Amino acid sequence: MTQTVADTPATVSTIGHWSRGGAFAGSADRFAPVTNPATGEVTGQVALADVADARAVIDAAREAFPAWRDTSLAKRTTILFAFRELLNARKGELAEIITAEHGKVVSDALGEISRGQEVVEFACGIAHLLKGGMTENASTKVDVASLRQPLGPVGIISPFNFPAMVPMWFFPIAIAAGNTVVLKPSEKDPSAALWIAELWTEAGLPDGVFNVLQGDKVAVDEVLTNPAIKAISFVGSTPIAQYVYSTATAHGKRVQALGGAKNHAIVLPDADLDLAADAMVNAGFGSAGERCMAISALVAVGDIADELVGKIADRTKDLRIGDGTRGTDMGPLVTQVHRDKVASYVDAGEADGATIVVDGRNVQADGAAGGFWLGPTLIDHVRTDMSVYTDEIFGPVLSVVRVDTYDEAIDLVNSGPFGNGTAIFTNDGGAARRFQNEIEVGMVGINVPIPVPTAYYSFGGWKNSLFGDTHAHGTEGVHFYTRAKVVTTRWLDPSHGGINLGFPQSN
Ligand code: NAD
Secondary structure, three states, rough: OOOOHHOOOOOEEEEEEEOOOEEOOOOEEEEEEEHHHHHHHEEEEEOOOOOOHHHHHHHHHHHHHHHOOOHHHHHHHHHHHHHHHHHHHHHHHHHHHHHHEEEEEEOHHHHHHHHHHHHHHHHHHOOOHHHHEHHHHEOEEEEEEEEEEEEEEEEEOOOOOOOHHHHHHHHHHHHHHHOOEEEEOOOOOOOHHHHHHHHHHHHHHOOOEEEEEEEOOOHHHHHHHHOOOOOOEOOOOOHHHHHHHHHHHOOEEEEEEEOOOOEEEOOOOOOOOHHHHHHHHHHHHHHOOOOOOOOEEOOOEHHHHHHHHHHHHHHHOOOOEEEOOOOOOOOOOOHHHHHHHHHHHHHHHHHHOOEEOOOOOOOOOOOOOOOOOOOOOOOOOOOOOOOHHHHHOOEEEHHHHHHHHHHHHHHHHHHHHHHEEEEEOOOOHHHHHHHHOOOOOOOEEEOOOOOOOOOOOOEEOEEOEEEEEEEOHHHHHHHHOOOEEEEEEEEEOOOOOOOOOOOOOOO
């Protein structure tokens, strides 16, 4: 939803861009409302950049690049360490901002910051991964060395569901490697990025190295096509990820575009059902199901389904739904529109003949009446042709599909269009080993429901969950944000052989 200046209530503050080390208002006259999902109140309006605003922010990153790439690695990592210390000391402030605009409970907001901080810590040690190789005497008196160099200004386009962690999958490594950054956060929760930008300035990052561009498709399109931007890291829904990948690669950029998900957990008959039920509640309803690694489809194998569904349903009774600042377990959904869309999937599942075991549509929440509430919802006897199964719902809705065999369960997961995360629950090591070998998914958990890799590994799915060939952070992240150069050197000495027009060969 966009609005013009004339529609804007006078009391609402404007959330702008960050460029050249300070706030930048831009000149566009389009804005989007920013809402507190726990109250339904509009708390701000975010500027939606026009092309001129976007170019001004990209120019800041372009102009800052030459000096930053030539800043010594020692100085760059010193600033990374300072940023890490400030973030660690003040992460509570950032968590409150996230809760106020996203709605997730404060403890969960702190959790996402911690996972992002891991990448900052990984990037503090980047020197080891930027070391090149060197071969002396590759040919007679000829040495060959390899270097990795930064790309230039890079664009990061992030989704609403992790306003701190997802940008932090990328920018610590991009900056440590000597690139400059333009971050385009989600217009639904734009303030976390500005808080992070201020922290960078406090940590001593030179002006223009980290910039924030607020906006919608107009801003994104300029980042995707502007020749100054050399690489794009995108995270969001699959249709936009596909669009970003095709547009930016057509403009000569390196792209990693992470898309949507529909993550399955398979529970085998020999599993510990209490452990599995706990895991399903945590992974299905944590952050109101608005996680790309949430479990949204439970595949119950054999005759355990009744008992497992009963255990999950029992556990949902103890969950406290409400305002994320009140010590609750689960907050609201991000917008009223999204809340209603998720609820409509539950309606559709019911109409299609599935069994609504736990119904969150009329939940009594500990929060304001205007909040975007939808409680945990458990749907059993879901068939694979129902929209509640086929679509990414992105809400607190867990569908149970019953199958008879392990092979049926594997086929179900492997035949789906997404391949982000998956998990198996079993006490049979052989079955688990076969699962990790056969399953066509990028991130696999064995008795672990949300297998988000730690920062020194890389995060990314398969199939429609990732476009491009490089996953986020870890060594793949370092490769993404650097390019290789090989230097072949010969210093003339008395053995210099004179003119030879033949093709150079080792000798
Ligand atoms: P989204 O695709 O609507 O938006 C993502 C970003 O793209 C935002 O910055 C938005 O402003 C921009 N955007 C939206 N429409 C655009 C358009 N038409 N043209 C250009 N840019 C556009 O996603 P969202 O609703 O913010 O986030 C939820 C989605 O993100 C879910 O599908 C979820 O699975 C996915 N996600 C995936 C991962 C992963 O690691 N694979 C992680 C987090 C979220």
